[in-house]
Amino acid sequence: xxxxxxxxxxxxxxxxxxxxxxxxxxxxxxxxxxxxxxxxxxxxxxxxxxxxxxxxxxxxxxxxxxxxxxxxxxxxxxxxxxxxxxxxxxxxxxxxxxxxxxxxxxxxxxxxxxxxxxxxxxxxxxxxxxxxxxxxxxxxxxxxxxxxxxxxxxxxxxxxxxxxxxxxxxxxxxxxxxxxxxxxxxxxxxxxxxxxxxxxxxxxxxxxxxxxxxxxxxxxxxxxxxxxxxxxxxxxxxxxxxxxxxxxxxxxxxxxxxxxxxxxxxxxxxxxxxxxxxxxxxxxxxxxxxxxxxxxxxxxxxxxxxxxxxxxxxxxxxxxxxxxxxxxxxxxxxxxxxxxxxxxxxxxxxxxxxxxxxxxxxxxxxxxxxxxxxxxxxxxxxxxxxxxxxxxxxxxxxxxxxxxxxxx
Amino acid sequence: xxxxxxxxxxxxxxxxxxxxxxxxxxxxxxxxxxxxxxxxxxxxxxxxxxxxxxxxxxxxxxxxxxxxxxxxxxxxxxxxxxxxxxxxxxxxxxxxxxxxxxxxxxxxxxxxxxxxxxxxxxxxxxxxxxxxxxxxxxxxxxxxxxxxxxxxxxxxxxxxxxxxxxxxxxxxxxxxxxxxxxxxxxxxxxxxxxxxxxxxxxxxxxxxxxxxxxxxxxxxxxxxxx
Numbered sequence: 001x002x003x004x005x006x007x008x009x010x011x012x013x014x015x016x017x018x019x020x021x022x023x024x025x026x027x028x029x030x031x032x033x034x035x036x037x038x039x040x041x042x043x044x045x046x047x048x049x050x051x052x053x054x055x056x057x058x059x060x061x062x063x064x065x066x067x068x069x070x071x072x073x074x075x076x077x078x079x080x081x082x083x084x085x086x087x088x089x090x091x092x093x094x095x096x097x098x099x100x101x102x103x104x105x106x107x108x109x110x111x112x113x114x115x116x117x118x119x120x121x122x123x124x125x126x127x128x129x130x131x132x133x134x135x136x137x138x139x140x141x142x143x144x145x146x147x148x149x150x151x152x153x154x155x156x157x158x159x160x161x162x163x164x165x166x167x168x169x170x171x172x173x174x175x176x177x178x179x180x181x182x183x184x185x186x187x188x189x190x191x192x193x194x195x196x197x198x199x200x201x202x203x204x205x206x207x208x209x210x211x212x213x214x215x216x217x218x219x220x221x222x223x224x225x226x227x228x229x230x231x232x233x234x235x236x237x238x239x240x241x242x243x244x245x246x247x248x249x250x251x252x253x254x255x256x257x258x259x260x261x262x263x264x265x266x267x268x269x270x271x272x273x274x275x276x277x278x279x280x281x282x283x284x285x286x287x288x289x290x291x292x293x294x295x296x297x298x299x300x301x302x303x304x305x306x307x308x309x310x311x312x313x314x315x316x317x318x319x320x321x322x323x324x325x326x327x328x329x330x331x332x333x334x335x336x337x338x339x340x341x342x343x344x345x346x347x348x349x350x351x352x353x354x355x356x357x358x359x360x361x362x363x364x365x366x367x368x369x370x371x372x373x374x375x376x377x378x379x380x381x382x383x384x385x386x387x388x389x390x391x392x393x394x395x396x397x398x399x400x401x402x403x404x405x406x407x408x
Numbered sequence: 409x410x411x412x413x414x415x416x417x418x419x420x421x422x423x424x425x426x427x428x429x430x431x432x433x434x435x436x437x438x439x440x441x442x443x444x445x446x447x448x449x450x451x452x453x454x455x456x457x458x459x460x461x462x463x464x465x466x467x468x469x470x471x472x473x474x475x476x477x478x479x480x481x482x483x484x485x486x487x488x489x490x491x492x493x494x495x496x497x498x499x500x501x502x503x504x505x506x507x508x509x510x511x512x513x514x515x516x517x518x519x520x521x522x523x524x525x526x527x528x529x530x531x532x533x534x535x536x537x538x539x540x541x542x543x544x545x546x547x548x549x550x551x552x553x554x555x556x557x558x559x560x561x562x563x564x565x566x567x568x569x570x571x572x573x574x575x576x577x578x579x580x581x582x583x584x585x586x587x588x589x590x591x592x593x594x595x596x597x598x599x600x601x602x603x604x605x606x607x608x609x610x611x612x613x614x615x616x617x618x619x620x621x622x623x624x625x626x627x628x629x630x631x632x633x634x
Binding site: 002005012013016314315318319320321322323324325326327328401402405 | 457460462463482483486487489490491495497501503505514515517518519520562566
């Protein structure tokens with residue numbers, strides 16, 4: 001007995017009832033399509049998170065004042081632990097630092113040439129461009145001297161430029177930020193819409209000193225900074241730079257061993273890893289829910305295979321009388337179930353891939369059908385066919401040939 | 409060729425043991441043409457099932473060419489049926505999906521014959537039973553007599569030592585039944601050993617030997633002068 005012949009027997013039986021075979025496979029079709037689609041959508045989300053976070057700048061450590069913990073409010077001055085001197089110390093003393101960019105941030109209403117726009121204003125130094133991987137598209141960035149002096153110049157993001165001036169070149173225009181006049185000297189290059197629901201182009205940059213003294217008000221001491229962006233030279237030095245920054249700040253802030261930091265450092269790489277892990281968990285969860293329908297599809301196959309064995313009892317008896325071994329009968333029916341399931345898997349894979357591409361297109365979502373989707377879908381459907389075909393096939397092989405032949 | 413000694417078969421029906429064969433001894437030589445007769449429930453079908461390797465005796469010995477068939481396991485019995493036995497059933501038992509040719513090929517597939525070889529053999533057999541022009545027909549497109557001839561061709565596919573027929577003419581009219589019996593005669597004349605279960609005296613009289621059963625025992629065993 002050759003294996004090829006058993007495959008032909010199995011396929012013959014499937015082709016003999018096209019309608020029934022199609023409906024039997026349908027459950028697996030839906031299950032595999034759902035798993036493929038959910039995986040692709042989840043992986044798309046993962047890509048999106050990755051590009052959004054790396055869009056914030058690579059090899060980046062964000063230093064910010066500690067948030068208050070515990071039941072007791074810490075009163076005024078809390079959350080203002082970082083000073084210009086900290087940034088200077090880091091730039092001077094920590095090795096492998098590419099850029100240190102202190103920043104304060106506020107939201108403000110911008111008015112220019114009759115148009116209004118509310119946006120985020122970052123008070124920064126020129127190093128901010130390096131730290132955040134930003135590029136000037138037109139015009140120029142303010143220099144160190146202008147930043148120190150608090151000159152009233154401003155660099156706007158593409159969204160701000162578009163909203164206020166449309167297609168007109170904004171360079172040299174005057175703009176009022178909360179009624180303080182600034183001069184536009186540059187436009188940032190677009191970072192794309194890769195933010196987590198945030199438009200990264202909707203921003204304006206002004207000299208740190210100008211924003212601190214003119215815009216954020218008296219709440220801040222003259223040398224307070226809200227955030228410090230520290231960029232390491234490369235990915236390898238990132239962890240060490242983070243450690244050195246922490247140690248240095250503890251020292252300059254006179255924090256005794258055992259005491260809690262009054263600042264916190266966040267490493268973008270670890271944020272990215274955390275987010276990716278969260279999305280991956282979500283993807284697995286989605287795929288698991290979809291896999292339930294695959295199991296339901298398998299039960300459908302088992303059901304029809306049991307009916308088929310009952311219906312074909314006489315055929316089974318005859319095959320045994322003609323010399324088929326029990327194992328021949330077992331393999332024939334198992335192959336039938338596997339073939340049904342794998343055909344469903346193939347169709348489901350096609351539908352799943354097309355569906356993922358369709359969702360990607362309609363919902364502006366990155367399509368990420370992984371290359372292993374095909375072997376995985378076919379492998380899974382094969383396992384489903386084997387598992388749910390096992391009992392019906394065993395029933396067929398266990399039949400008594402005499403009883404089987406007598407059955408009407 | 410066949411040597412059966414003190415064969416018994418007991419079926420369990422619920423709590424009761426029902427004896428189907430109560431100690432049967434029988435010798436069948438190569439080339440014989442035997443009719444097994446008797447009322448239903450007399451044990452003749454049970455004997456045929458055991459002779460064909462479809463069932464095992466409860467006790468006693470069944471030797472085929474010196475081999476103790478009663479001790480075969482399932483796979484050995486399958487091999488025994490495949491190589492030694494050809495079955496012809498009252499209800500033909502053809503697979504409706506397959507053509508006459510494919511039905512005849514089926515036993516050879518289980519025997520592992522190469523496609524070209526088994527196709528040639530199937531054609532030859534169908535021509536021999538007079539169905540050379542109907543090889544591509546499906547069972548539903550054939551008359552009862554033709555179907556039974558396809559079944560006979562199939563039973564000969566693996567060159568069996570023994571052909572077992574269970575009421576082979578039971579579902580046929582007199583005329584086509586006679587054609588089938590004529591075919592049996594020719595096969596026997598060519599040296600094939602035949603055992604036919606029947607309760608039709610006309611069929612039984614065609615055989616050279618009649619073994620009569622009653623209540624699980626052989627009550628008579630007579631040969632015609634043929």
